Amino acid sequence: MARQRKAMVIGGSLGGLFAANLLHRAGWDVEVYERVAEELEGRGAGIVTHQELMDALATAGVTVDDTIGVAVKERVTLASDGSVAGRRDMPQVLTAWSRLYHVLKVAFPRERYHNGFQLESLAQDEQGVTACFKDGRRERADLLVAADGIRSTVRQMLLPQARPEYAGYVAWRGLVEESALSERTLRELFPYFAFGLPPQEQMIAYPVAGKDNAFEPGRRRFNFVWYRPAAQATTLRDMVTDPSGKVWLDGIPPPLIRPEVLDDARRAARQVLAPQFAEVVQKTENLFFQPIFDLESSRLAFGRVALLGDAAFVARPHCGMGVTKAASDALALTQALGAGADVAAALQRYSDERTPVGAAIVQHARHLGAYMQAQLRDEGERQMAERYRTPEAVMRETAVARAFV
Numbered sequence: 001m002a003r004q005r006k007a008m009v010i011g012g013s014l015g016g017l018f019a020a021n022l023l024h025r026a027g028w029d030v031e032v033y034e035r036v037a038e039e040l041e042g043r044g045a046g047i048v049t050h051q052e053l054m055d056a057l058a059t060a061g062v063t064v065d066d067t068i069g070v071a072v073k074e075r076v077t078l079a080s081d082g083s084v085a086g087r088r089d090m091p092q093v094l095t096a097w098s099r100l101y102h103v104l105k106v107a108f109p110r111e112r113y114h115n116g117f118q119l120e121s122l123a124q125d126e127q128g129v130t131a132c133f134k135d136g137r138r139e140r141a142d143l144l145v146a147a148d149g150i151r152s153t154v155r156q157m158l159l160p161q162a163r164p165e166y167a168g169y170v171a172w173r174g175l176v177e178e179s180a181l182s183e184r185t186l187r188e189l190f191p192y193f194a195f196g197l198p199p200q201e202q203m204i205a206y207p208v209a210g211k212d213n214a215f216e217p218g219r220r221r222f223n224f225v226w227y228r229p230a231a232q233a234t235t236l237r238d239m240v241t242d243p244s245g246k247v248w249l250d251g252i253p254p255p256l257i258r259p260e261v262l263d264d265a266r267r268a269a270r271q272v273l274a275p276q277f278a279e280v281v282q283k284t285e286n287l288f289f290q291p292i293f294d295l296e297s298s299r300l301a302f303g304r305v306a307l308l309g310d311a312a313f314v315a316r317p318h319c320g321m322g323v324t325k326a327a328s329d330a331l332a333l334t335q336a337l338g339a340g341a342d343v344a345a346a347l348q349r350y351s352d353e354r355t356p357v358g359a360a361i362v363q364h365a366r367h368l369g370a371y372m373q374a375q376l377r378d379e380g381e382r383q384m385a386e387r388y389r390t391p392e393a394v395m396r397e398t399a400v401a402r403a404f405v
Contacts, residue, residue, distance in 0.1 A: 004029045005343075006141040008131055010119055011148035013040060014097070015309025015326035017104035019145045020112075021060035022334040030112060031139070033131070035148065037116035040101060045173050046208045046223030047100060048320035049093045050401040056327035057100075061107040067215060068103070069095030070207045077195040077391035078274035082188070085197075086391030090400075092193060096208040096223070100323065119153045122305070129304040143343050144305045145333065147326070150295055151250065152311035158302045164250075164293035167316055167366075168373035170236065171292055172226040172265055174284030178210065179218055182279060189276040190222055195394055198272040202227045202372055204398065205280060224280055225317060227292070227372040228268070236291060254288035262287055292316050292369070296362055300355055301347035306333055313358030318368035320399025321361050329354055368397060 007023050009016045012034030024030045034040070049069055058064050071093050077086040105113070118134040122144065129144045146154030150164055181190060189205065196203035205224035209215050230236040232249075240248045242256040269281035281287065295314035300307045309326030336350040337343065370384040388394055 005143070007031075007143040007145060008033060008129070008139055008141040009145045009147055010131070010154055011035070011146065011152075011309075011311065012113060012115070013147070013149065014100055014104065014323050015149075015311070015330065016145070016147035017101070017108060018056060018060055018327045018330035019147055019308055019333065021062075021104060021107050022056075022330050023145075023337075024108065024112075025059075025061055026334050026338065028143075028337075030108075031141075032108070032113045033117035033119070033133070033139075034113070034115050035118045035153075039115070045097060045175055046206060046225070047095050047097055047323050048206075048399040049095055050320070050324050052401065053324040053327050054093075056324075056331050057103070059331065060104065060327075062103045067213070069093040069099065070209060070215065070220060072191065072193050072206060074191075075193045075195065075395045077197060077395060078189070078276060080196075080198065080272070080274055082274045082276055086395060088392075088395040090193070090395070092399075094193065094206045094208055094223075096213075096221075097323075099209055099213050102213065119148070122154070122157065124304050142304065143337070143347075145308055146305060146311045147308045149310045150293060150314050152307070154305065155297065155307055155311050158305065159297055159299070159307075162295065162297045164295045164314065166232050166236070167292040167294055167369060168232070169227050169229045169292055169369070170239065170289045171317065172228065172281070172287065172289045173224065174281070174287045175208070175221045175223050176280050176283050178207070178220045178222060180283050181222065185276045185279050189280070193399075194277075195391065195398070196274050196277050197389070197391060197394060200229050200372060201272060202394070203273055203277050205277065222280055224277070224284075226269070226273075226277075226281065227369070229372055230291075239289065240291070249291075251290055254286065257288060265289070294362055294366065296359055297355070299351050300358075301344075301351035304343050304347070306347045306350060308333060312354070313362055315358075315362045315365035316369040317365075318398050319361055319365045321365075324401075325358065325361055328357075364402075 006029040009020045009032045012032045020030050020032045075088040079085040120134045121132045131139045193206045203226045208223045210219040210221045240252040269278045297312045308329045333350045336346040367384040370381045
């Protein structure tokens with residue numbers, strides 16, 4: 001009998017779980033190693049789904065039914081006074097990071113998922129790849145999949161020139177309990193995929209499941225992402241400085257955001273957003289922000305090591321393609337490795353297929369995000385900023401499935 005091939009997946013978030021489940025179902029002996037010691041359950045916020053993502057979930061062994069997310073039928077854009085500035089019919093299913101993490105984690109053998117393993121080094125030869133972890137543990141496999149996110153340890157080892165580049169703006173984020181919202185906001189905002197377009201800013205908001213993945217009316221949550229420009233050397237630097245004076249340019253942990261920064265955001269919400277959106281921001285208990293970055297890798301294959309998901313490419317969230325791209329990466333990788341294919345040759349085929357797709361998604365997301373940048377660097381960015389300044393263009397293009405080749 002042929003020896004069962006072994007794979008290590010570094011990173012146990014959504015991209016890693018997609019790769020692990022798909023490889024496991026394809027007959028590989030798979031182990032997942034997550035750096036964070038505690039469970040990741042409950043992290044993250046809203047996710048826009050596409051059919052491509054649903055197909056990947058089904059292939060990974062997840063039952064895709066009405067409990068996977070909250071369905072909306074229409075998009076609306078609210079003017080600053082709260083009136084409707086535009087509408088667009090667009091049925092879509094909106095889910096949450098915690099929901100997808102839960103269903104993917106349940107689908108994978110529990111004993112093969114390991115928390116608290118921080119990769120320190122790796123080495124490979126013609127027969128396999130060896131991973132060395134900080135606690136001294138060494139593991140050997142035929143394949144290593146790097147799904148360890150935007151600050152990927154593996155990518156920094158193999159492709160150090162590929163670094164995240166700050167986009168010039170931040171995303172304020174939060175989740176609000178449906179039961180906390182006023183009657184007006186529940187009626188005029190909650191049922192929709194909603195947009196707000198203050199000058200050089202953008203608000204996106206939509207309903208998702210509530211605590212413990214509750215979908216019943218009254219127990220759901222409202223998720224929002226509010227983009228605001230922040231010059232790196234001044235505004236951003238102040239925002240990511242914690243109470244002790246430490247600067248977190250890669251992104252400050254939410255508990256360390258200074259109270260005055262949170263107060264400024266809530267004050268700005270009242271001044272620039274529609275009153276329904278402002279209410280959502282005011283009632284968010286765990287308000288936080290993330291700097292927005294672009295990341296591109298020139299290649300995804302390094303012998304027996306493959307980059308996947310955010311370890312390979314990070315597109316600004318306007319595309320709504322981050323999780324879908326990671327799922328499609330995992331599908332393409334598994335297909336390339338099918339039928340006992342040579343690992344190195346299969347990974348090269350995977351890289352040839354997915355590298356141009358990742359680059360195209362990053363470029364499209366840059367176009368969508370030019371409107372929010374603190375400064376526009378060239379004429380192309382200025383043209384894209386004008387193109388996506390209208391409610392019609394934003395509702396038509398944001399988080400919409402399209403072919404990237």
